[in-house]
Amino acid sequence: MENNLEQAFQAKIDREEKIEPKDWMPEAYRKTLIRQISQHAHSEIVGMLPEGNWITRAPSLRRKVALMAKVQDEAGHGLYLYSACETLGINRDTLYEQLHDGTAKYSSIFNYPTLTWADIGAIGWLVDGAAIMNQVPLCRCSYGPYARAMVRVCKEESFHQRQGFEILLTLSKGSDEQKNMLQDAVNRWWWPSVMMFGPSDKDSPHTARSMNWKIKRFTNDELRQKFVDVCYEQAKVLNVKLPDEDIKWNEERGHYDFGAIDWDEFWQVVKGNGPCNKQRVAARKKAWDDGAWVREAALAHSNKRSERLKNKKVA
Amino acid sequence: MDNNWPLWEVFIRSKSGLHHKHVGSLHAVDAEMAIQNARDVYTRRSEGVSIWVVASSNITASNPENGEALFDPANDKVYRHPTFYNLPDELKHI
Numbered sequence A: 001m002e003n004n005l006e007q008a009f010q011a012k013i014d015r016e017e018k019i020e021p022k023d024w025m026p027e028a029y030r031k032t033l034i035r036q037i038s039q040h041a042h043s044e045i046v047g048m049l050p051e052g053n054w055i056t057r058a059p060s061l062r063r064k065v066a067l068m069a070k071v072q073d074e075a076g077h078g079l080y081l082y083s084a085c086e087t088l089g090i091n092r093d094t095l096y097e098q099l100h101d102g103t104a105k106y107s108s109i110f111n112y113p114t115l116t117w118a119d120i121g122a123i124g125w126l127v128d129g130a131a132i133m134n135q136v137p138l139c140r141c142s143y144g145p146y147a148r149a150m151v152r153v154c155k156e157e158s159f160h161q162r163q164g165f166e167i168l169l170t171l172s173k174g175s176d177e178q179k180n181m182l183q184d185a186v187n188r189w190w191w192p193s194v195m196m197f198g199p200s201d202k203d204s205p206h207t208a209r210s211m212n213w214k215i216k217r218f219t220n221d222e223l224r225q226k227f228v229d230v231c232y233e234q235a236k237v238l239n240v241k242l243p244d245e246d247i248k249w250n251e252e253r254g255h256y257d258f259g260a261i262d263w264d265e266f267w268q269v270v271k272g273n274g275p276c277n278k279q280r281v282a283a284r285k286k287a288w289d290d291g292a293w294v295r296e297a298a299l300a301h302s303n304k305r306s307e308r309l310k311n312k313k314v315a
Numbered sequence B: 001m002d003n004n005w006p007l008w009e010v011f012i013r014s015k016s017g018l019h020h021k022h023v024g025s026l027h028a029v030d031a032e033m034a035i036q037n038a039r040d041v042y043t044r045r046s047e048g049v050s051i052w053v054v055a056s057s058n059i060t061a062s063n064p065e066n067g068e069a070l071f072d073p074a075n076d077k078v079y080r081h082p083t084f085y086n087l088p089d090e091l092k093h094i
């Protein structure tokens, strides 16, 4: 019986039909999706913190409204994704708990600090750029609610990357000090962005299964390569150097070769030892705890109101 | 105590003349708050001119396992489609 269901499920996926919340699905498919979607949602939410750090210090009103709109979008992305995740039968508070107690992960990139204004530009260009690379194929993910959420997210992302690039472009035409600031930000954000695509294919044992289920359409290394190829050309417009001595065009492959990734650093940050891991989770928990009375009061207020309404009807 | 705010399904009419379409869900204590949150979450770029919210618990959905029983009978009623009827090509405006 289970076998038949599983075959029918896979056949449906092979026909490019979407799986919807009430459809039968293997437990492993459900679990994989909960892990991936919640991790994605948490990344959007925690991702607001490094950028929020610069809202009050944005150099002009134009930059400030744009950054606020971007950060608000990221909150929205988190909410689309949490609601997609909940269709798999897990509730919102449980998801938050998993973020707060460290059971669930979020993208390691957000554990790096935003030291200068140029970092905001670099995040838009590289971090949102890498996210877009990752998210576009997810619009065709086999799980309907996730795919639909990603369509909305992708529509909004391109403004994020463009506003970041514009910040950097302005700096690239500025004083020496501004140019140095730009190069310094790119130096610090480049490698963590390259790592955003996750462990290399030979170290991600679940890739094949996720590809089979059409949750993933490209492997981590394939996406990473695309990202490097695109960024190399874009860096020329900014007149910056990517901090990689080994990056060069490979005629035969039709791609840029690039230097070795420091996987030690990657795993250290994943395990919680990045520059800002503690600070990020602490800020997130504080916001949650400080808001507890608001959530309780709103619920109490609404309960009281519906109680009153009921009594009125009885009388 | 369960502090989860109830779940609401959100439907948006993207412009007048079109149906409301399901766009996702969100949490809110009551319908009023659900509308406000829906505005912030789902219409930040004028994606809508009207919002409906429905408590998710009030939605009854058909069961995908009954899909065949519910929808297959329509398959053999081809005579419900205009192409079922054989008419000469010279016949116009029909």
Ligand SMILES: [Fe+2]
Pocket: A044, A073, A074, A077, A153, A157
């Ligand atoms: Fe986002």
Ligand SMILES: [Fe+2]
Pocket: A074, A128, A131, A157, A160
């Ligand atoms: Fe973004």
